[in-house]
Amino acid sequence: MxxxxxxxxxxxxxxxxxxxxxxxxxxxxxxxxxxxxxxxxxxxxxxxxxLGYTTHMACLLQSLPPPSISPSDEEPKLTNSGLSSPSCVITLFDPVSQIWNRLAPVSDHLPLFCQIASSEGKLVVMGGWDPASYDPVSSVFVYDFITRRWRQGKNMPSKRSFFAIGATKGRVYIAGGHDGNKNALNSAWTYDIRSDEWTELTRMSQERDECEGLIIGDEFWVISGYRTEFQGAFESSAEIYQLRTGEWRRVERAWTPGLSPRSCARLGNDGRLTSWAELDSAVSAEACGLILGAQSLVMGSAHLGASLRFFIGEGQDGKLERIDVPDEFSGFVQSSCCVEV
Known part of the structure; x- marks a missing residue:
């Protein structure tokens, strides 16, 4: 050889x-x-x-503003509701070079509210809604940063949206969310990125719609959510899946009741689950954040309706410093993850 x-x-x-x-x-x-x-x-x-040669980057699923239509333009594509079809893009941010980029499109239209996760240099996009029909989808796409190409992964075992997601050691873990009939789910699965196979996990103690997922050490945390019959009544409990034993453990009073955990849940240095919104009044509304190695990228606005702003902080609890973001990369963030390549 x-x-x-x-x-x-x-x-x-x-x-x-x-x-x-x-x-x-x-x-x-x-x-x-x-x-x-x-x-x-x-x-x-x-x-x-x-050896410490990898780079931590932010991967953001962002909404694009609707295109402006002039009288000479073609008619915009309409959804079943009669409105123009919304669209999303995947943005990549390198906090070291402060360079913003867009990934090549995965298809004609990314699913709305799809979830993204990354492990071992691969990015996985799954679930969400068809942007034209608003029907839930089960599609899975995997991006390889070495070849800069997408591949179609094996579909999710069932269609689901607004589920918890986390990834570690080449596997993606999902739990909860709701099905095509808006029924909250308690089922959980793991997807092996390299073998392209799904494995069912034991179920959680209850269904959890619009829950949030975090990987903390060797545990997959599924935070808050609500049951089918209590739409929007976010619970304070969480469930923790032990990756080594394959068992769930329920934790009471882990989250602020009534508060949505979507994209804003984090583990503070004191070991307490809290919201990124608590770091600074500048991100008190629509806060979301992610840890990028020794830094954090935090996004949010001072109040509902205000412009989205972007901040870098040292560690998880460090002071936030605002960063300038080109207009084309300043859209609302639906989902995010850290990519280590």
């Missing part, structure tokens, strides 16, 4: 390739088949992560 880099032992060649910046990896993957196989392998990601 040829050496990774001619004239160098493979262990030295691997060390060199592990230092590649993520922006150089797509070009490197086209050099030869062996480099492509290496860069797409779990071992390559593990080595980069262990």
């Amino acid at each position: 040829e050496q990774l880099i001619p004239g160098l032992p493979d262990e030295i060649g691997l060390e060199c390739l592990s230092r590649l910046h993520y922006t150089a990896q797509p070009a490197a993957a086209r050099t030869c088949r062996r480099w492509l196989d290496l860069l797409q392998s779990r071992d390559y990601y593990t080595i980069r992560n262990h």
